[in-house]
Amino acid sequence: MTQPSRGGEYDVAVIGGGLVGSALAWGLARSGQKVAMLDEGDIAVRPSRGNFALVWVQGKGLGMAEYAGWTKQSSDDWSGFADLLREQTGLDVAYRRPGGFMPMLSEEELQARANTMMRLHNQPDMIPYPYEVMDRETLRKELPFIGPDVVGGTYCPLDGHCNSLRLLRTLHKGIGMLGVDYRPNHRVESIEHRDGGFRMTTAGGEIRAGKVVLAAGHDSARLAPMVGLSAPVRPQRGHVIVTEKTAPFLHHPTVYVRQTDEGGVMIGDSFEETGFDTTLQPGISSAIAQRAIRFFPLLGKLNVVRSWAALRVLTPDGFPIYEESKTAPGAFVATCHSGVTLAANHALTLAPLIAAGGLGDRFAPFSARRFHVPQAA
Amino acid sequence: MFRRLPEIETAAEKVSFTIDGRPASARAGDSVAAALLANGVTACRNTPVSGAARGPYCMMGVCFDCLVTIDGTGNRQGCQVRVAPGMAAETQNGKREVER
Numbered sequence: 029m030t031q032p033s034r035g036g037e038y039d040v041a042v043i044g045g046g047l048v049g050s051a052l053a054w055g056l057a058r059s060g061q062k063v064a065m066l067d068e069g070d071i072a073v074r075p076s077r078g079n080f081a082l083v084w085v086q087g088k089g090l091g092m093a094e095y096a097g098w099t100k101q102s103s104d105d106w107s108g109f110a111d112l113l114r115e116q117t118g119l120d121v122a123y124r125r126p127g128g129f130m131p132m133l134s135e136e137e138l139q140a141r142a143n144t145m146m147r148l149h150n151q152p153d154m155i156p157y158p159y160e161v162m163d164r165e166t167l168r169k170e171l172p173f174i175g176p177d178v179v180g181g182t183y184c185p186l187d188g189h190c191n192s193l194r195l196l197r198t199l200h201k202g203i204g205m206l207g208v209d210y211r212p213n214h215r216v217e218s219i220e221h222r223d224g225g226f227r228m229t230t231a232g233g234e235i236r237a238g239k240v241v242l243a244a245g246h247d248s249a250r251l252a253p254m255v256g257l258s259a260p261v262r263p264q265r266g267h268v269i270v271t272e273k274t275a276p277f278l279h280h281p282t283v284y285v286r287q288t289d290e291g292g293v294m295i296g297d298s299f300e301e302t303g304f305d306t307t308l309q310p311g312i313s314s315a316i317a318q319r320a321i322r323f324f325p326l327l328g329k330l331n332v333v334r335s336w337a338a339l340r341v342l343t344p345d346g347f348p349i350y351e352e353s354k355t356a357p358g359a360f361v362a363t364c365h366s367g368v369t370l371a372a373n374h375a376l377t378l379a380p381l382i383a384a385g386g387l388g389d390r391f392a393p394f395s396a397r398r399f400h401v402p403q404a405a
Numbered sequence: 406m407f408r409r410l411p412e413i414e415t416a417a418e419k420v421s422f423t424i425d426g427r428p429a430s431a432r433a434g435d436s437v438a439a440a441l442l443a444n445g446v447t448a449c450r451n452t453p454v455s456g457a458a459r460g461p462y463c464m465m466g467v468c469f470d471c472l473v474t475i476d477g478t479g480n481r482q483g484c485q486v487r488v489a490p491g492m493a494a495e496t497q498n499g500k501r502e503v504e505r
Binding site for chain 2: 272273274275277290291326327329330331
């Protein structure tokens with residue numbers, strides 16, 4: 029463990045204890061940094077406890093090829109990441125990469141999807157990856173339970189999933205073992221850049237650190253301007269339904285339906301722009317359940333045991349922001365809506381760079397400056 | 406283990422059903438869970454993840470520990486279904502099958 033650097037008790041304070049903050053804190057501590065992770069309490073807005081747990085590649089990055097490449101890298105590193113976590117903590121986050129499907133209910137949708145995948149791969153700087161557009165009969169060989177309305181779909185062998193609740197728990201266990209000082213009930217009120225370090229006023233007292241990483245999800249929008257950064261994120265609500273545990277029958281994840289390692293079937297993928305409202309809307313739950321039954325009619329026999337709504341952390345273009353402050357060097361922001369998929373990157377690639385002191389040119393496309401469009405003349 | 410009160414033993418008419426294919430007897434009005442207990446079946450399933458044994462507990466629809474397969478449908482709450490003549494009740498080993 030290194031000595032705390034100038035300006036604080038800690039080398040680095042990570043603000044946010046969800047999947048992004050935990051993965052970064054884990055990677056920073058593994059890189060030898062003395063880390064504090066400042067978190068809110070049990071009732072925080074916490075997408076890490078409400079997500080769908082896909083480690084997903086196909087279709088991501090149309091409009092930013094660097095994001096497609098970043099996503100593919102995390103997918104490629106995920107298996108090794110899961111191994112490291114298991115060796116360290118003894119916990120298995122149930123990562124599987126059987127390849128994933130995006131089933132389609134009309135020929136028009138399927139054609140549009142095929143076009144999207146082609147446009148994605150035609151981008152300059154795109155790192156290609158394998159995928160297939162399948163007709164109904166080909167799809168049915170892989171997913172025998174599809175309903176009569178399914179006309180085909182796309183398949184990508186890189187897609188997978190995990191147990192994301194266990195991932196959060198495993199990361200928290202792991203950072204504890206690495207000596208990270210986890211501070212719940214330390215909501216950060218203000219951050220002051222002083223003497224080359226950072227001073228955080230929190231609900232649990234003052235914390236000082238040489239560097240600060242904003243990984244606070246929705247709250248990064250409030251915190252970023254305090255250190256000369258910008259994180260224009262908004263909440264986008266999604267509903268999830270989970271059924272009773274069932275013997276394994278669905279051997280590949282899909283965007284809409286997946287069967288967990290413990291047997292429950294998760295149904296999801298709704299999108300609502302309703303602010304910070306996590307109230308469950310029965311009409312939306314009903315709509316996603318009906319769609320899921322069109323994909324897999326035998327789901328209609330299963331009992332629902334839980335349903336909820338959670339809030340994605342979305343930037344205006346949906347791509348992540350990774351940036352170091354120009355005016356307060358040592359302050360970083362990391363925000364994305366794919367805290368599960370990108371966990372391997374955050375832990376194994378991004379955290380060591382922050383520990384070493386800077387992100388480098390590779391991350392220039394992820395700067396929030398892309399949203400600061402000059403006023404038209 | 407469980408015994409009926411003497412006045413109940415003879416009050417209602419007998420209903421014949423099966424437990425895992427074996428002939429069994431209940432009283433009209435019994436829930437499946439009560440009938441299982443009366444027939445000495447105290448563990449009606451194993452849990453889906455750890456495989457621990459479970460049996461009827463709350464008898465009022467809350468605990469979901471008495472899940473059994475009834476007439477081919479898995480994960481039915483035994484305490485919420487009345488025994489019917491000829492009913493096939495089956496203990497359940499782990500997760501239900503999606504097709505039954």
